[in-house]
Amino acid sequence: MPTFRTTLRVRYAETDQMGVVYYANYFVWCEIGRVEFFRELGYDYKQMEIADDCHLPVVEASCRYRSPARYDDEVVIETRVTALRSHVIKFGYRLARLHADGEQLLAEAETVHVSVDKNMRKRSLPEKYTTAIRATMS
Secondary structure, eight states, rough: OOEEEEEOOOOGGGGGGTTBBBBHHHHHHHHHHHHHHHHHHHHHHHHHHHHHHOOOOOEEEEEESSSBTTTEEEEEEEEEEEOOOEEEEEEEEEEEEEETEEEEEEEEEEEEEEOOOOOOOOOOOOOOHHHHHHHHHH
């Protein structure tokens, strides 16, 4: 299953007093991965909401932390879709610290989203998105 990669550098504001990334920031990084996933497919998350009245709120999130990230680390976020139904999409993430000699696993996460309209009524994910997403799942 193909994954989409994006990188970021840990900012000081993302860390606690001990210089370790605050746990909730991993979910912010997952959002970055999702937005970039759609961008790689040729879609803009904002335009999905405006043009197609398609919103993807998180209804479930989990993260298994393996090693702490610290200020100024370069982090790679790997994003993939692990399940897709007409109203539900599940993303899987792998977050790792980049080193000159490879990567160190920081965390593995998962988010589940329901496709809704602007009034929060469940709706099917538009076909153009499901077609593009399914192509990444083969």
